[in-house]
Amino acid sequence: MIDSIKKVDVERIYQHVMLIEGVKHPIVNPERLDEAADYIKSEFEKYGLNTNEQTFKIEGSDMTFKNIEGYIGDGSQPEILVTSHYDTTRNTPGANDNGSAVAAMLEAARVLASEENPGNVRFVSFTLEELQPTLVQLSRDKGLELGIIDEDYRYTSYHTHKMIKKFFSKVSVRLSKGKSSLESWEKSFDEIKDELTDSERKYCECIMKSRSKFTRTSWVGGLALVGSDHWVKQAIKEKREIKGVINLETIGYTSKRKNSQFLPPLMHPIIFPSYKVKARKRIGDFISVVSDKNSKELGKLFCKKCKLEGIKLPYLWARIPLRFEKIAKWLMDTLRSDHAPFWRKNIPALMITDTANFRYPYYHTEADTIDKLDFDFIMKVTQATIATVLEFSLL
Numbered sequence: 001m002i003d004s005i006k007k008v009d010v011e012r013i014y015q016h017v018m019l020i021e022g023v024k025h026p027i028v029n030p031e032r033l034d035e036a037a038d039y040i041k042s043e044f045e046k047y048g049l050n051t052n053e054q055t056f057k058i059e060g061s062d063m064t065f066k067n068i069e070g071y072i073g074d075g076s077q078p079e080i081l082v083t084s085h086y087d088t089t090r091n092t093p094g095a096n097d098n099g100s101a102v103a104a105m106l107e108a109a110r111v112l113a114s115e116e117n118p119g120n121v122r123f124v125s126f127t128l129e130e131l132q133p134t135l136v137q138l139s140r141d142k143g144l145e146l147g148i149i150d151e152d153y154r155y156t157s158y159h160t161h162k163m164i165k166k167f168f169s170k171v172s173v174r175l176s177k178g179k180s181s182l183e184s185w186e187k188s189f190d191e192i193k194d195e196l197t198d199s200e201r202k203y204c205e206c207i208m209k210s211r212s213k214f215t216r217t218s219w220v221g222g223l224a225l226v227g228s229d230h231w232v233k234q235a236i237k238e239k240r241e242i243k244g245v246i247n248l249e250t251i252g253y254t255s256k257r258k259n260s261q262f263l264p265p266l267m268h269p270i271i272f273p274s275y276k277v278k279a280r281k282r283i284g285d286f287i288s289v290v291s292d293k294n295s296k297e298l299g300k301l302f303c304k305k306c307k308l309e310g311i312k313l314p315y316l317w318a319r320i321p322l323r324f325e326k327i328a329k330w331l332m333d334t335l336r337s338d339h340a341p342f343w344r345k346n347i348p349a350l351m352i353t354d355t356a357n358f359r360y361p362y363y364h365t366e367a368d369t370i371d372k373l374d375f376d377f378i379m380k381v382t383q384a385t386i387a388t389v390l391e392f393s394l395l
C-alpha cells in the first residue's frame, strides 16, 4: 500500500491541469471540450488501460456528447468506479472545477494500472456535468434578443445585473430551504417583478419557464449532471454490477485563513467525524468526504486511508444517514456532482471535494486558474483514492 501511494507523481498531476485548463463548454468552446476528451482517452491508452467512448445526444441539440472510460483488465464485474467530469461552465477555465479531479483520476489510473492486483477498476470522465447546454443557449439567445446581455454574456446595465442576481439568489435561498422548484421560482419572481423593466421581465420569465419545470429530484440529469445520469441509466439497462463509486469533484483549493470555510445550510462541522479539522476557526484546509446511507462503509474506508502514515490528509466526513429522496429535499447542495445519479439508484457512491463554492472564491469564474491550486493537497487526495480502491477491491 505504502509503495503504491509513493508512485503518485505530483508533477504529472500539475502537467495534466496545465493541459486541460481552458473553457470546455459545448456551446462556447466545443473544440476544447473534444480535445479534453481525446486527451483523457489517450492518457488512459498510454497507461495500458482499455478505453471506451460512450456517446449520446440530448433533446434540442445536434451535437454528440461523450463520456470517456478507461478500465483495467477485461472489464469483469463487479467494478469500482473512479469518476470526474471534464466539461466546464461557459466562462471558466476550470483548473479546479474540474481539472483538478481529472488530473487526480488520470494519475490514479496510471498508478493502479501498474499494480499487480488492483481489482476491477473503471475510470469514467463525464461530460455535461454543468448546466444543460440547451438551457444556456436559450437564455443567451433571449438575453441578446432583448438587449440585456452582450456577446460576452455581460449584463448591459447595472440595473439588470443587480436584478438578475437578486432573482437567482432568492430562488436559491428558497431551494435550499426545501421549497419546491416551481414555488421557488414563482414566489421569487412575484417579489421582484414590479422592479423589473419590460425586457428584464421577459428574460426572467423565459428562464423561469425553462427551469422551474424541474422538480427537486428531476433536475438531476435534467438541469445538470446529464452525462453521468446517462451513464447510470445505461448501466442499469445493462445490469452492470457497480460495487462503489469515488467521484472526484473540485479537489484542489485550500486556505489557511480563519473563516475561509462555509458549509451548506443544516450542515455544521462539529456534527460530523473529522480528522485535523479546525472546525471552530472554520479553516478550509481539509477534504470533504460526502456519503449517503448506502455509501457509509466506503466513506469510512476513504477516511481511514486519509489517516495513513505518508498521507495524513485532514478530512471532514459528511456522513449523511439518508437516501436520495430525502437528501434532495434537505441537502440539495450535496447532490451537486456526478455521484447524485448513482445515489438515486442506491449505488454506493462518495463525493470527494474541497467543497467548491463553500470555500473557493473563484468557483465558476474566469479566475479558476492553475495558480490557485494546492498540488500537494491534490496529490494526497489521489493517494487516498488509490489506497481506498486497493482495499475496497479486496472486500
Ligand SMILES: [Zn+2]
Pocket: 085, 097, 098, 129, 249, 250, 337
Ligand atoms: Zn464540477
